[in-house]
Amino acid sequence: MxxxxxxxxxxxxxxxxxxxxxxxxxxxxxxxxxxxxxxxxxxxxxxxxxxxxxxxxxxxxxxxxxxxxxxxxxxxxxxxxxxxxxxxxxxxxxxxxxxxxxxxxxxxxxxxxxxxxxxxxxxxxxxxxxxxxxxxxxxxxxxxxxxxxxxxxxxxxxxxxxxxxxxxxxxxxxxxxxxxxxxxxxxxxxxxxxxxxxxxxxxxxxxxxxxxxxxxxxxxxxxxxxxxxxxxxxxxxxxxxxxxxxxxxxxxxxxxxxxxxxVGNVDAHVTAPAAKAVEPGQLVAIMGTSTCHVMSGADLADVPGMCGVVRDGIIPGLWGYEAGQSGVGDIFGWFVDTLLAGGTTHQRLTELAAAQRPGEHGLVALDWHNGNRSVLVDHGLSGVIVGQTLATRPEDVYRALVEATAFGTRTIVEALESSGVPVTSFIAAGGLLRNALLMQVYADVLRRPISVIGSEQGPALGSAMHAAVAAGAYPDIRAAAAAMGKVVADAYVPDASAADTYDALYAEYRALHDYFGRGGNDVLHRLRALREEVSR
The missing domain is CATH 3.30.420.40 (ATPase, nucleotide binding domain)
Known part of the structure; x- marks a missing residue:
């Protein structure tokens, strides 16, 4: 062996x-x-x-x-x-x-x-x-x-x-x-x-x-x-x-x-072949402290807010597209460890949030606590939570933050498709796969099935596959992916009723997204500038 x-x-x-x-x-x-x-x-x-x-x-x-x-x-x-x-x-x-x-x-x-x-x-x-x-x-x-x-x-x-x-x-x-x-x-x-x-x-x-x-x-x-x-x-x-x-x-x-x-590689990009995503249209979201979205396309297109489009950047012979969200798991961790001072656990908040129906908490959040990588490309932005009352509970905010990250991903998928880059499948990888509520929310918000990588070590597996190619065990990364890659197809499927509610919430998210992120109100930048001035 x-x-x-x-x-x-x-x-x-x-x-x-x-x-x-x-x-x-x-x-x-x-x-x-x-x-x-x-x-x-x-x-x-x-x-x-x-x-x-x-x-x-x-x-x-x-x-x-x-x-x-x-x-x-x-x-x-x-x-x-x-x-x-x-x-x-x-x-x-x-x-x-x-x-x-x-x-x-x-x-x-x-x-x-x-x-x-x-x-x-x-x-x-x-x-x-x-x-x-x-x-x-x-x-x-x-x-x-x-x-x-x-x-x-x-x-x-x-x-x-x-x-x-x-x-x-x-x-x-x-x-x-x-x-x-x-x-x-x-x-x-x-x-x-x-x-x-x-x-x-x-x-x-x-x-x-x-x-x-x-x-x-x-x-x-x-x-x-x-x-x-x-x-x-x-x-x-x-x-x-x-x-x-x-x-x-x-x-x-x-x-x-x-x-x-x-040869060296990036954690997100190397994960694609580990999830058998080596053909055009197969988007892989590597979900952890942040999320990176990578996929290959047959043709070059200009897509607003992409982190980059590179020939041979993921799979030789194809154009590799990269987008991302600068904060995902980091946002959940901030909420639990800082705002709640460790007074409860992610597991307990997830259990409480899972008992809710979509829209029940009455909140919409913007997932910009670590800035916005795609599609606004503005790290001067910051997080927003709208709709809080004296009746708002920690699990309400937690679920709203989960939903906000899903809305951010939907914004990226829509930017790709509206620019002529079809997303034919959505594959999730990374540490956040362990949270079944989060994965189901993403399926409902995206209105599409989510497949998942069949490994808890997606980037490391991808790196090992590239090592196999470098050692001559396989002629190229496609061959290595066919033999060594792992994926579970359609592990989460959307619920039509939940998806309808999320369509309405997503419309509110987009309104806030454009108002705070596209110049409707520059308050987030002004607050950042004031904070930096005072802290000098």
């Missing part, structure tokens, strides 16, 4: 899974919690308070996953490490860091400098930079802007890099390379720098064989003219072999030196 290892680097922890090459059976898994988690309040090295909307990570925490989770997963599987033929990895994105030419993270050289650290995907402090990027690109008619729904996200590489340049120019100058964590971890495994086509396209604005022009970058900021030299390099195709496992990485992981190391 031959095996591969997939490693999924998440927001707070990393997970390794050992997978049998022949049929995708998951035979062992282990989790390693990051020591520092998501660094959002203070810099560990100094205790210095971070400004609002910052989110960083510590690279040593990622290496800890290789040192601990991978050997533990192999031990749990009870397999001989010599039977492992490859390792594949995926990462949150855009999680982006400045490094020296040899890959040393700049934060290890300058631990007292916040801008020297990796900026996690949910670092939203570069919204001002993103606004200026978008305004300039629109005024110049840059062709690539429409590939990102007309607005480049504050989460992506260019906005984060511009923030570093403007707020810490000495850090920008010291950084010899900037790199996605997805590629940095592969560098640590294989000993050579690679750049994957997925993150370069979706997060780095690499389109039609080129990055934004030097002329555009210099017009944005004179010091940004050299930007491409800090990120450029040959792009490796998904499923390709980045190199072989080095002796150092073999010592970390307990795996054989020289086995295949797959």
């Amino acid at each position: 031959r095996y591969v290892v997939g490693v999924d680097f998440g927001t707070l922890s990393g997970r390794a899974v050992v997978v049998r090459v022949a049929d995708g059976a998951e035979v062992g898994t282990a989790v390693h919690e990051y020591r520092h988690g998501a660094v959002e309040r203070t810099l560990p090295a100094t205790g210095r308070a971070l400004p609002p909307h910052w989110a960083l990570q510590i690279p040593a925490d990622w290496v800890g996953v290789l040192r601990h989770a991978v050997p533990a997963a192999v031990a749990a599987a009870g397999v001989d490490p010599a039977a492992v033929i490859g390792i594949g990895t995926d990462f949150t994105a855009c999680t982006f860091l400045p490094v020296l030419a040899d890959g040393t993270p700049l934060c290890e050289v300058l631990p007292e400098e916040p801008h020297a650290y990796p900026k996690l995907w949910k670092h939203h402090a570069a919204q001002g930079q993103a606004d200026r990027i978008n305004d300039l690109a629109a005024s110049r008619g840059e062709f690539w802007l429409s590939r990102y729904g007309g607005k480049l996200s504050a989460e992506w590489q260019l906005a984060k890099a511009l923030q570093v340049l403007e707020e810490a120019p000495e850090i920008y100058a010291r950084a010899e390379r900037f790199i996605e964590a997805a590629d940095w971890i592969v560098w640590q495994l294989a000993g050579a720098e690679t750049r994957n086509a997925c993150t370069a396209g979706y997060k780095g604005v690499f389109q039609d064989g080129t990055y934004p022009s030097k002329d555009f970058l210099a017009a944005l900021h004179p010091g940004l003219g050299d930007w491409v030299s800090k990120v450029d390099g040959p792009l490796a195709p998904l499923g390709g072999r980045a190199g072989s496992l080095t002796a150092r990485a073999a010592a970390w992981t307990g795996l054989p030196e020289g086995i295949a190391v797959a």
